[in-house]
Amino acid sequence: MFKKQVSLVEPASFCLQRHQSVRTRHMSRITKRTQTWPTPWQPSADVHRTRDGWLVKFDLAGVQIGDVTVAIRGRLLAISGVRRDSFHEAGSTYYSMEISYNRFERSLEMPVNLENARVTIDGRDGLLLVRIDTRGNQNV
Secondary structure (H helix, E strand, C coil): CCCCCCCCCCCHHHHHHHHHHHHHHHHHHHHHHHCCCCCCECCCEEEEECCCEEEEEEECCCCCHHHEEEEEECCEEEEEEECCCCCCCCCCCCCCCCCCCCEEEEEEECCCCCCCCEEEEEEECCEEEEEEECCCCCCC
16 A cells, blocks of 8 residues: 655765766866966066167076077067976985976067067076167168
8 A cells, every 4th residue: 555655856965976976077187188288487577778779688597598489570579488407316306396397488568569670699697688689670
């Protein structure tokens, strides 16, 4: 006479466990994708007006000049590159690390069009010096 009752609703604890399991799998996939490339850091810059054009100094201590790319497009000056940790001592482990050893990018909008300017770069005392010669440039 009495029929066995079957619940169509799962217990709350089971639902919570299932939700957490699905969320954990989903988040691990997202984390794997986003951890591939760290966010590039941005070096500090000083911009100076000179007789011949502009001098832009970037704080890039420890960066080799061959690891830097400089690009000009209109009024935009962009640099990018990588700082590598080239000082390793055998058998050492790190205790604290504050220096960024990865990609960097920095773009500056200059007050004039730089398309036809002559650009030279030099590294000195931890600074990247970008000289932009605008003499004879019709766009200045």
